[in-house]
Amino acid sequence: MFNRRKFIQLSAVGASLTALSKSAVAKTLISPPASTPPIVISTWDFGIPANKEAWKVLEKGGRALDAVEAGVRVPEADMNNHTVGRAGYPDRDGHVTLDACIMDEFGNCGSVAAIENIAHPISVARLVMEKTPHVMLVGDGARQFALEHGFKREKLLTAESEKAWKEWLKTAKYSPVMNIENKQHAPGNKYNHDTIGMLAIDAKGNISGACTTSGMAFKLHGRVGDSPIIGAGLYVDNEVGGATSTGVGEEVIRNVGSFLVVELMRQGLSPEDACKEAVNRIIKKKPETAKNIQVGFLAINKKGEYGAYAIQQGFSFAVCNADKQDLLIKGKSFY
Ligand code: ASP
Secondary structure (H helix, E strand, O other): OOOHHHHHHHHHHHHHHHHHHHHHHHHHHHOOOOOOOOEEEEEOOOHHHHHHHHHHHHOOOOOHHHHHHHHHHHHHHOOOOOOOHHHOOOOOOOOOEEEEEEEOOOOOEEEEEEEEOOOOHHHHHHHHHHHOOOOEEEHHHHHHHHHHOOOOOOOOOOHHHHHHHHHHHHHHOOOOOOOOOOHHHOOOOOOOOOOEEEEEEOOOOOEEEEEEEOOOOOOOOOOOOOOOOEOOOEEEEOOOEEEEEEEOHHHHHHOOHHHHHHHHHHOOOOHHHHHHHHHHHHHHHOHHHHOOOOEEEEEEEOOOOEEEEEOOOOOEEEEEEOOOOOEEEEOEEOO
16 A cells, blocks of 8 residues: 555655755766676777787686786787887897886786897786886896796897887987987887886785886987886876886886876876876976877776876877777867
C-alpha cells in the first residue's frame, strides 16, 4: 500500500538520486576523461607503439613498473628515432649520451645521465634503483655499472645520426644555443620529437613512470636535461598521480616541473590544469625565452584522469586502455 510515509521515503530517494545525477552530470562536464585502470599514457606519437608494449604487461595484470620499462624500450630501440635511445643524435662532439629515469609506486627511483654506449638506459636506471643504495649514476660510472650488470657495450652513433651531426657542424659554428638556432632540430618540431615520458596505472591501481631521451641534439658534451632528474622530468606519488615532461629541459629543471604538477594535483587541480599552471610558471619567469621553446607536461591522477599542456602547439600524447588502444591526443597549448 502506498502510504504517506512511504511516499516521503521515495521522494527523498528520488531527490537524492536527482541530486546525484545532477552532480554526476556536472562532474562529467568539468572533469577530464577518467579511465578505469589499467591505463598507460605517454608523450608524442611514438608513444603509440610504446604504449602497446606496456599494455601487454598491464592487460595480464602486471605491474605498472614493468609496463613502463617495457614500453619506453620501444622508442629506445627504434633506429628511426633520433631523440630517444640508441639512434639518438649525438652531442656537439659526436658522442651519443643518453638520460633516463624510472619511479615506482613506493617512491623508489633510479636514474642514469650522460651514459654512453648502452642502448637501453631505462633498464640501467631500473637497476640503479633496485641494486644500489643510490638514485643516480652518471657518465663513465653509469656505463661501468651497466657493463658490470651484463649490458652490451655498443657503438650508438648511426651513419644517419653522424651525417646529421656533420651537417649541423657546417653551420652551427660548434656552438649549441638550445639547438633552436637550427630550426630542423628545434625542440618540439616534427624532426625533434624529444623525450618519451610514460605513466601507467596497473590493475591494482598502482602508478609508475619512466622517462628516457638522448636529450637535445648537438648539446654541449656533458649537458644533462630534465629527463633523468626525479622531480623535473618525472615524478610519481602513488597517493596522487604522476607527471612527466618533454621539451627544453633547462626550463623544466628550473621549475622542478613534474614535481610541481603532482603537487598541484594534490591540491585538487585536474591533470590538465596542473600541467597548464606548470607551463604558466615557465612562461611567467621567462616570457621572451618561452616564445621560442617547447615544453610540454603530461599527467595522470589516481582516478585515471589524464591531461597535458604545452607552451607551443604541436605537442601530442598517446593513451592506451581497455577501450582505446591507439589514441593520439593533441595537447592544448599556450600559443
Ligand atoms: N627534455 C629533454 C631534454 O631537455 C629533451 C626533450 O624533450 O627535448 O634533454
